[in-house]
Amino acid sequence: MKKVVAKCMIMVLFCCSLMFNFSVQVFAGESDIPFKIYVDGLKNNNEPNVIISVNEPMRIFIFDEEANHKLTIYDHELSEKELLPGILLNHTYRITATTANGDFYTGLFSIYDKQGSDVVGALLDVNRVEQSMHTNDDTDYDRMVKSTKVYEMEKNDSFKTANKLFDSVIYGQIGTKSDKDFFQTMFYEEGDAIFVLQDIPAGKDFDIYVFDANKKQIASSCSTNSIETITIKEVTPNQWYYVQVIGYNGSFDKDNYYALSVKHQPKKTVEYGHSFETAKVATLLNEIPGEILFKGDSNFFKFTPPEDGIYSIYTKGTTDTYGYLYDQNKNQIAANDDKPNDLYGNFEIRNELKANTLYFIEVRHYGIGTGKFSLNIKKDEEEPIDTTFNNYDNPTEIVEGRELEISLPTIDSQYWLAFTPDTTGSCLITTTGDIDTYGVLFDDTKENIIMENDGVFGEKPFVLANTFIKEQTYYIKITGKEFKDTQNIFNAVIERLDMPNDPSFAEQWGLLNPLNGLDANVIPAWKYSRGDGFNIGVADTGADYNHPDLVKLDLSLAYNFTHSMKDVFPTNEKTSSASARAGHGTHVAGIIGAETNNGEGISGVALEANLVPLKVLGSRLTDSDVYTGSIAAFVNAIEYCKENNIRILNCSFGGYNPAVSEQEAMLNATDILFVIAAGNDGKDLSINPEYPACYYHDNSLVVAALNQYGELASFSNYGGPTDIAAAGEMVYSTFPNNQYTYSSGTSMATPYVTAISSLIWANNKGLTATDIKAIVTNKDNVTTLNSLNGKVLSGGSVNAFKAIVSDYSSVSSRRIASLPRDIFGRDVKATIKYYKDNAEIDEKTDKIIVKFEQNVNIDEFIRTLSQEHNFDQIEEVDYLKLINAYVYAFSSVDEADKAVDIFNAYTEVIYAEPNYVREVN
Structure with a gap:
């Protein structure tokens, strides 16, 4: 076995610069990587x-x-x-x-x-x-x-420390004469096991021994060949077997490696009478013997009634059985577990059967008893029976792609299906036919509801959809709403939905979560909405419009409010976390609208929406003095959105200081839905507010971050106005210079909600911003998670499909009750001073925002003020039309800070406040 010595120190990495494509660097010792x-x-x-x-x-x-x-x-x-x-x-x-x-x-x-x-x-x-x-x-x-090989663990020299041996080939090494490698494995059904020891170097001699669960040797092989095999006949299921590998004679130099594997050959089932095709013939009044041979085995019988009537089908014997009755098309029509008062648990099915019609009967058992039984069928006296159907205890298996005919005899009947996918993916479940059906999707407990639905956009059949995990069982309950007087027959079908062909789609757990299915459930939503040109504004650092996955960014509407120009990705911007080249805005834009099914990179959420980059965050340019801080730039962006029919604005940024101008601008834009990041301090926003999240506007939707396990991310803010959560940890998206990367933050969660909101709004443009918020955050339309209880107002994470197929007609505009809205109180100027004096210097700029009373001669006021207070510089640099306020620049942040107090001392001024900086979240 390999041993590790204590003295070693070599490290290797490769790096990716923000400015260049992936480059691999291999080094040892010192490096310029920090x-x-x-x-x-x-x-x-x-x-x-x-x-x-x-x-x-x-x-x-x-x-x-x-x-x-x-x-x-x-x-x-x-x-x-x-x-x-x-x-x-x-x-x-x-x-x-x-x-x-x-x-x-x-x-x-x-x-x-x-x-x-x-x-x-x-x-x-x-x-x-x-x-x-x-x-x-x-x-x-x-x-x-190589990373594709699995090697023995460092300590496996006894039965107690034996390594697990299952599907993978394990590569091992015999280090010394006394070295022995131990492994253990288990089989879950009857059959034969073949142990294979191979890749033995020429001239080497390895011995292999097999032991049972009591560590008693049951087989061995000693050979000088390059491969050795041991076959164990009829292994016992569910018990450990142990394998020992040792070297013999001169097998202890440096080339003493081997490869060990095990294969299981299940026992062949007895075919006659154990399938639909080989079903035994059953007749009236004759007992037909049967026997369950092994776990999972069934006995099948076929029966043709000679006349119409009610028949009893039951077993006798000491075996605990349960039975299923199928029609001639092998559709289950009845099932039973235990006959009343039967000591051994034999089943009995009583059902109305049609003359000269073929039926199938399946008998299974719980593993109690000998496995032997006798099947009996008799015609009952003509007496009424309860025809209500409910197979809760024995749901019918349904597979994707194959329609299953179902009959509901009464309005009170319930038909239960069990679905166990063989691969993970997104599936849609519905029914076909004239019957108005209602469907409920449950998890493997049959208790927790994943989704329920009674139709989409006025259509009768229900539609359910979710991400389904491989080999996990889900249950579907189907009931009827409006029945015909005669036949109530329909088909249930499960459709597997195609995944995008983008090669990195598998990295996007927010779109399809292979761990537990807790994702945004977007893939089935695309059947009903793809965005249809709906305008989405991304108020951020700007986006790399040359990225191959962002080729459809709307550059005709894009604008840079930070530098007052069209270019939203300036290459001459000084480096900072808010600069365009730092990639925050590019990453956010990719989550919303990356090109999908182009065979490259990732998939966006809003496939056909119109994505408009609006740069409101950033740093100064190297060759220009034009620069507007975050608040003023954001206010201008809001006005721009109103003028250009941009109805959703993604706001993946925030700060600790409220601004009257920011709040006022958002209040004047009730036709816009602001989707805002909750922030990344891991704090309760009702105690530690951030802005613009905490203005508590009815048309603001505040988003927390979720990790892949369905838990609130450790860094995410919560509480207060926080409405909903979305994927925000290790989110894979676009990055400048044709790159892709992972990033975490509420900034990454927010664009999921933005994009899904656009899918809903594109379906009904007559809805309002508060309507969309109500639909997205309705408790019936989210994925309810216990970890979010008391953390977000909806109690769950965003679910695109549930929201899109919900009943829009029942929407009532939503207003948050009993939450603080009056941020500044009666004395606005005093509140401004409090926040200004407690703000950090890097949270402020050399500009302020001032709003005057009506009929003030502003030019004269500024001239007098400047003379009286000896400002080094005071210059009007912007007019904020939406709120009728002005932006003034001063020679320094300290001068601007002093000016706020001076302006607010005059009655001609409604308020003056710092032009605060906002940071990416």
């Missing part, structure tokens, strides 16, 4: 101590690249160095790092043992190809461990 990963000794259990250290403060995120759900390993703000917990040998991890000035790094790394000597790192590039490695020692690194 962090490093290395091994510093071993723990007591021979596991490596993996350390990460940084040269400057940065956010580090590490997750397990090989786990289906991207298991988080590490997520911290780091300023020095720290131990990385949970790092395994022979495992691939992804690291992303963002520095304070916006530099971004990402890569894959793996730490593993080579040649039984040192723990070293191996770089895997973006295609998972191992790169050449430069080291400063003379260790022999000829044997390269």
Whole structure:
């Protein structure tokens, strides 16, 4: 077995600059990358101590690249160095790092043992190809461990420490003469097991032994061939078997490797009488013997009644049975578990049957008794029976793509279906026919409702849809609403929906969550709405309109309010977290509207909506003095949206200081739906407010962030006005310079809700902004999650399909009751001063926003004010038409700060306030 020695320190990574495509760098020792990963000794259990250290403060995120759900390993703000917990040998991890000035790094790394000597790192590039490695020692690194192989764990030298052996081939090594490798496996049904030991180097001699659950040897093989096999006949299900591999004679030099695997061949079932096709003939008054041979086996019988009537079908014997009755098309029409007062649990079905019509009977059992029984059929006396059907205890299996005929004899009947998909994906469930049906989708407990529906847009049949997880069982209850007097027959069908062909769609767990199905349920919503040219504004840092997945950005409407120009992605903008090239706005834009089914990158949510980048955040240009801070730029953007029929505005930003001008502008835009990020401080907004989220406007929709497990993300704000949650942790989207990356924040959750709101509004443009908010956040239209109870007002996360197919006619505009709305109180100027004096210097700019009383001669007022107070500079730089206010620039932030107090001392001024900075969320 391989051993790990204590002294080793080699690390390898590759980085991605914001300005360039992926480039791979392999190095050891010192590097210009501002962090490093290395091994510093071993723990007591021979596991490596993996350390990460940084040269400057940065956010580090590490997750397990090989786990289906991207298991988080590490997520911290780091300023020095720290131990990385949970790092395994022979495992691939992804690291992303963002520095304070916006530099971004990402890569894959793996730490593993080579040649039984040192723990070293191996770089895997973006295609998972191992790169050449430069080291400063003379260790022999000829044997390269690939990420596609599974190696034995470091300690498996006894029965107690045996490694698990199931589907994967395990690669092992015999290190010394006394070395023995142990493995354990289990089989879940009867059959034969074949153990295979192969890839044995020429001239080597390995022995393999097999033990039962009591660790008693039951087989062995000793050979000098390159492959050895042992076959165990008729293994016992659900018990452990152990395998031991040892070397023999001269098998202990450096090439002593092997590959071990196990195959299971299930026992063949007895065919006659154990399927529909081989069903035995059953007749009246004759007992027909049957026997259940193994777990999962069934006995099938066929019966043709000689005349119409009510028949009893039942078993006798000491076996606990349950039965199913099918029509000639193999559709289940009745089922029963236990006959009343029967000591052994035999079933009895009483049903009305038609003469000269073929029926099938299936008998199963619970595993209690001998498995033997006798089937009996007799015609009952003509007496009325309850024809109400309810197969709750024995739901009918339904598979996708095949219609299942169903009959509901009475209005009180319930027909239950069980659906177990063989692959994970999005499916739609409905019925065909004239019957008005109602459907309810349950999880595997039959208790928790995933969705219920009684029709879409006035159509009668129900429609259910969700992301369904492979091999997990779901239940569907179908009832009728309006019945005919004669036949109430219809078909149920499950349709699997196509996934987009974008190669990185699998990374977008917010659209399809393979872990648990808790996603935005967008894929089935696309059958009913794709956005239809609906205008969406993205108030952000700007977007990279040259990105191949953002080619449909509307540049004719796009505008840069920060620099008063059309270009929303200026290349001469100084670097900061709010600059266009830092990528925040590009990432947000991709979530909403990335080109879908173009065979490249990712999929957007609003497939055919019209996406308009509006730059309201940013830093100064290198060659221009034109610059407007966040509040004034945002107010101008709101006015622009009103003038250009942009009815939804995504606001993935915020700040700690309220602004009268911002609040007033939003109040004057009731026709716009503001979708706002809740913020990333992990705090209750009712106690620690952020703005514009906390103005409590009826046309504002505030969004928290959810992780892939259906929990509120640790960084997400909540409470107060927070309406709903959406995917916001490790969201994969577009990034400048043709890149894609993961990012986390309420900024990433907000565009999901924005895009879904546009899908609903595009279907009915007569609705109002508050109507759309009411539909999206209605408790019946969200995915209810216990983790969000008391955290968001709707109690759940956004669900596109449920919202889109809901009944719009029942919508009533929603107003948040009993929540604070009067942010500034009676003395607005005093409140402005309080926030201004407590704000940090970097939250303010050298500009202020001033609103005057009517009939004030503003030019004369400014001239007099300037002379009396000796301002170095006072210049009008903007007029905010929407709120009838002015923006004035001063020589410094301190001068602007002083000016607020001076302006507010005059009765001619309604208010003066700082032009606060807003930050990305």
